[in-house]
Amino acid sequence: MKVLVVGGGGREHALAWKIGQSKRVEQVFVAPGNAGTAQDDSAPIENVEIGDTDIAHLLAFAKKNSIGLTVVGPEASLAAGIVDAFSAEGLRIFGPNKQATELEASKVFCKNLLRHADVPTADFHTFRDAESALLFLDEREDSSLVIKADGLAAGKGVIVCANKAEALEAVKRITGSDEFGAAGKQLVIEDRLVGQEASVLAITDGHTILIMPAAQDHKPAHDGDKGPNTGGMGAYSPTPLVTDELMRSIEEKVLVPTVHQLKRMRRPFKGVLYAGLMITKQGLKVLEYNVRFGDPECQPLVMRLQSDLVDVLEAAADGRLDEAAEMVWDPRPAVCVVMASEGYPGEYTKGHPIRGLTEAAAVPNAKVFHAGTKLVDGQVVTNGGRVLGVTALGNSISAAKLQAYTAVKCIRWNGAWCRKDISDKALE
Structure with missing residues (x-):
C-alpha cells in the first residue's frame, strides 16, 4: 500500500x-x-x-x-x-x-456543543463583535478570564488574563489587529480554570472509540509555565496525573457524549478526537477539542506505539474500528522537547543552518522529528518557529527526559532555544 x-x-x-x-x-x-x-x-x-x-x-x-x-x-x-x-x-x-472539523475550527461551536452534550467545561459567553465583549467586561467584577479567538490561530488564539485590564486588552488585540484575521471575528470569554492540564487523544469512527495513553503538553513559552502561549513547547506520555479511574471518567463524561452529540447533529466524527482537559479541584473540565493528532503530543505517542498504526487508521476510515486490534504501547515513558527559533511565538528569522543532527541521532532511544526545517543545497536550515521535536524513551520519565535533553545539547543553530523543564510536572 x-x-x-x-x-x-x-x-x-x-x-x-x-x-x-x-x-x-x-x-x-x-x-x-x-x-x-x-x-x-x-x-x-x-x-x-x-x-x-x-x-x-x-x-x-x-x-x-x-x-x-x-x-x-x-x-x-x-x-x-x-x-x-x-x-x-x-x-x-x-x-x-468539514462539518465535524468545526469542533476545532470554531471555539463558539465547540463550547455550545459541550453545553448541549452536558460535558463539563468552564462557564462562558460568546460575542460577535468587540463592542459587546468590551461592554460585558466593563460590567463584570475584576477576575481572571480566558479570551479565545473563535477560529483557527495556530495554537495561539487563547489569551489567559490575570485581571480585567488584561482581558480588555486581549479583546482589542484579537478583534482590532491583523494578527488573528478572520479567526478573531467572534470571541469566547470564559472563566479561567485552575489546575493541571492533560491531553487525551482517541481514534474513533463515530461508533467505536480507541483511547490512547494520556499526555501532557506545555503551552506557555518559558519554564514554569511563564510567558505567552505557543503551539506547544514539549510533551510527555504517559502522565501520572491521569489515573485509570480518571481515564474511565474521561471516556464516560467527555469522549462518549461528544461523539454521540456530533452524531445527533448529523456531523458524524471519524478521526482523532483530542480533548484538552483541566484537572481542577472541582473535577474534570474540557478546555477545548482538537480534531487531529496534537503537535507535539503525537511525537511521544508514536515513539511508544508498538503495534501497526496503519491497521487502526484504515479501520477508522472504513468505519470498522470495532474489528481493529487494541493498540499496543511500550510501557516506557517518552518525552518530547521542542527546539524553537529565537523570537517565537513572535517574529523570528529563517534560514539558519542547523548543526549536530547526526550526533543527536546517535543518542540511544532518541529520535529527532523535524518541524520547521527545509533543505537548502543539501544543508538543513530553520524554516519555522518550532523547528525540531527531540523525543526519547526511558525506563522512567526522568530517564526519558535525560535522553531527550542529551540529544538537544548536540544540536545548535543561531538563536536556538527550548524550555528546560519539560516533564518536570510528572515528578512533582
Whole structure:
C-alpha cells in the first residue's frame, strides 16, 4: 500500500516515520514534508511539493499514484474540506469532514456543543463583535478570564488574563489587529480554570472509540509555565496525573457524549478526537477539542506505539474500528522537547543552518522529528518557529527526559532555544 501524509510539521514527520514501519506499506509520501522527511532513511518516505491546503493537486496526486490511504495532519487542511473532497472521489482518507472539523475550527461551536452534550467545561459567553465583549467586561467584577479567538490561530488564539485590564486588552488585540484575521471575528470569554492540564487523544469512527495513553503538553513559552502561549513547547506520555479511574471518567463524561452529540447533529466524527482537559479541584473540565493528532503530543505517542498504526487508521476510515486490534504501547515513558527559533511565538528569522543532527541521532532511544526545517543545497536550515521535536524513551520519565535533553545539547543553530523543564510536572 502507498500512503499519503498531508502536512509538513513535527507531527507529520512522526506519523510518516511510524506509518513507514508497517509491513503493509511500500511507500509514504509527505506533502509538503520538511528536511526531516526528505532525509529520513529509517522508512520509505518521500516528499511531494504540494501545499497541505492545495486540495485539487493533492487529490490528483492521490489518484495518479494509487494512494491506498491518506492521513491528514493539520487542522487547516481538514477545515478546508480535504476529507469531503477525497471521500467524494471514493478515496480512503483518515480525518473528520468539514462539518465535524468545526469542533476545532470554531471555539463558539465547540463550547455550545459541550453545553448541549452536558460535558463539563468552564462557564462562558460568546460575542460577535468587540463592542459587546468590551461592554460585558466593563460590567463584570475584576477576575481572571480566558479570551479565545473563535477560529483557527495556530495554537495561539487563547489569551489567559490575570485581571480585567488584561482581558480588555486581549479583546482589542484579537478583534482590532491583523494578527488573528478572520479567526478573531467572534470571541469566547470564559472563566479561567485552575489546575493541571492533560491531553487525551482517541481514534474513533463515530461508533467505536480507541483511547490512547494520556499526555501532557506545555503551552506557555518559558519554564514554569511563564510567558505567552505557543503551539506547544514539549510533551510527555504517559502522565501520572491521569489515573485509570480518571481515564474511565474521561471516556464516560467527555469522549462518549461528544461523539454521540456530533452524531445527533448529523456531523458524524471519524478521526482523532483530542480533548484538552483541566484537572481542577472541582473535577474534570474540557478546555477545548482538537480534531487531529496534537503537535507535539503525537511525537511521544508514536515513539511508544508498538503495534501497526496503519491497521487502526484504515479501520477508522472504513468505519470498522470495532474489528481493529487494541493498540499496543511500550510501557516506557517518552518525552518530547521542542527546539524553537529565537523570537517565537513572535517574529523570528529563517534560514539558519542547523548543526549536530547526526550526533543527536546517535543518542540511544532518541529520535529527532523535524518541524520547521527545509533543505537548502543539501544543508538543513530553520524554516519555522518550532523547528525540531527531540523525543526519547526511558525506563522512567526522568530517564526519558535525560535522553531527550542529551540529544538537544548536540544540536545548535543561531538563536536556538527550548524550555528546560519539560516533564518536570510528572515528578512533582
